[in-house]
Amino acid sequence: MSRSTRAVSSAARRVTRSSTASSPSVKKELKEEEPDTPIKQEQESPQKPYRTPRKRASNVDSESKSRKKIKTEDGTGLISPSPSDELASPGKKTQTKKSSAEELQAKKLKSYAQFANHSPFPDFHHPTAEECKIAHGILSSLHGPRIRPKEIVASTTRAGCGDSPSVLDALVRTILSQNTSDKNSTRAKLSMDKVYGGSDKWDAIVAGGQAKLQEAIKCGGLSAVKSKVIISILEQAHERYGKYSLDHLHQASSEDAMREMLSFQGVGPKTASCVLLFCLQRESFAVDTHVWRITGLLGWRPQSATRDETHAHLDVMIPDEDKYGLHILLVTHGKRCDECKAGGKNLGNCELRKAFRRARLMGEAGEDAKDEEVDAITSEIKQDIKQEEETKKQKQKQKT
Numbered sequence: 308m309s310r311s312t313r314a315v316s317s318a319a320r321r322v323t324r325s326s327t328a329s330s331p332s333v334k335k336e337l338k339e340e341e342p343d344t345p346i347k348q349e350q351e352s353p354q355k356p357y358r359t360p361r362k363r364a365s366n367v368d369s370e371s372k373s374r375k376k377i378k379t380e381d382g383t384g385l386i387s388p389s390p391s392d393e394l395a396s397p398g399k400k401t402q403t404k405k406s407s408a409e410e411l412q413a414k415k416l417k418s419y420a421q422f423a424n425h426s427p428f429p430d431f432h433h434p435t436a437e438e439c440k441i442a443h444g445i446l447s448s449l450h451g452p453r454i455r456p457k458e459i460v461a462s463t464t465r466a467g468c469g470d471s472p473s474v475l476d477a478l479v480r481t482i483l484s485q486n487t488s489d490k491n492s493t494r495a496k497l498s499m500d501k502v503y504g505g506s507d508k509w510d511a512i513v514a515g516g517q518a519k520l521q522e523a524i525k526c527g528g529l530s531a532v533k534s535k536v537i538i539s540i541l542e543q544a545h546e547r548y549g550k551y552s553l554d555h556l557h558q559a560s561s562e563d564a565m566r567e568m569l570s571f572q573g574v575g576p577k578t579a580s581c582v583l584l585f586c587l588q589r590e591s592f593a594v595d596t597h598v599w600r601i602t603g604l605l606g607w608r609p610q611s612a613t614r615d616e617t618h619a620h621l622d623v624m625i626p627d628e629d630k631y632g633l634h635i636l637l638v639t640h641g642k643r644c645d646e647c648k649a650g651g652k653n654l655g656n657c658e659l660r661k662a663f664r665r666a667r668l669m670g671e672a673g674e675d676a677k678d679e680e681v682d683a684i685t686s687e688i689k690q691d692i693k694q695e696e697e698t699k700k701q702k703q704k705q706k707t
Contacts, residue, residue: 415569419576422619423562427612431620434607437672438663439629442605445662446636450643453632459586461506465489466496468595469585474553475544476507477586478568479537481578487528495527509551513541536573543571561589576618584634590627593634594618596649597641604647605663 421427434442447453461471468484471477483499484492502523503511512520521534545551556564564587568579580593594602594617602608607624608617625633641647646657655661670677 412570419569426620426623427616428620431609434624436626439625441666443629443633445659450639453635455631466492469581474556477582481581482533482536491527495524498526499523509541540571576615590630592622592625592630597638601637601641601647
């Protein structure tokens with residue numbers, strides 16, 4: 308057992324003893340830890356929206372030549388063409404592609420309708436409103452408060468996830484930001500603007516074709532997938548409304564806007580939620596990789612929950628007034644905290660997790676949360692004692 312683990316266990320042992328003596332609500336009997344107790348080590352994500360093709364030892368661009376299937380956010384499988392594909396019947400290919408897109412659209416909308424306004428985990432009661440307030444306050448003290456701006460202005464120096472008053476532009480920016488760093492998505496957006504002579508040149512992008520757009524945004528990663536998705540959205544928007552615009556969604560209800568965005572091939576709940584939150588300025592809790600990871604560490608979702616399931620759950624559980632600030636702060640913390648970033652190890656030093664757990668133990672998140680925290684700590688103590696006893700036995704055996 309590491310020194311940090313022993314230190315945490317000793318501190319927890321002292322806190323538990325003092326809490327047990329001062330609070331009659333604390334149970335005397337030691338209980339086994341529940342499967343989904345708060346503050347756990349991160350598990351590997353069961354869902355990966357994109358998979359980068361393995362590069363081949365060739366001078367030819369592997370991204371454009373590879374025939375590996377890349378899964379987009381909404382489950383769309385995009386495969387680059389091969390010579391044999393060119394021999395297939397164009398009419399049959401178009402019909403098959405359209406049928407597949409319609410099936411996917413129906414599946415997404417059915418899934419959204421199934422969990423709209425209620426959680427897919429009705430028996431999982433975290434986070435409570437009190438827990439959201441506690442975490443929001445802790446993160447604000449660590450990274451500074453985040454307040455929604457009164458007016459949205461599209462940045463000319465970075466991509467920004469959904470940061471644009473134009474719904475179509477917000478969608479494109481969010482797609483460029485998928486599965487890459489802010490630096491790379493910004494590089495792709497600036498390159499695209501340079502190639503087409505400015506931002507929002509949708510007609511020029513469609514006229515130039517997918518290969519040109521792919522080359523323009525290649526510096527941002529996954530350009531083969533993202534270029535196809537972007538052009539597909541532009542074509543669908545123009546086919547439906549006769550122009551390259553989705554600004555009518557500013558007047559639509561949040562539910563109608565969500566449904567319409569999900570109806571586009573290549574747009575999933577995370578992308579649509581970002582556009583709702585930042586562009587349309589609605590209360591929606593978007594779940595990216597950082598939010599998914601940290602909410603798992605805080606015990607705010609079942610460990611087996613996918614990102615889409617986590618979005619459906621948290622969008623119901625988190626109060627509207629906390630959604631904007633808490634989303635941004637969780638993303639910020641996920642990038643800055645050495646223990647909460649991807650691949651980070653829990654050393655017991657994360658201020659968010661320490662303070663959040665202490666607040667629960669002091670009853671600030673309610674008596675039920677306090678009882679859960681006490682049970683979790685006493686379970687940890689029981690495991691530590693058992694491990695120490697086993698270590699002593701092993702040492703005794705070695706001596707004899």
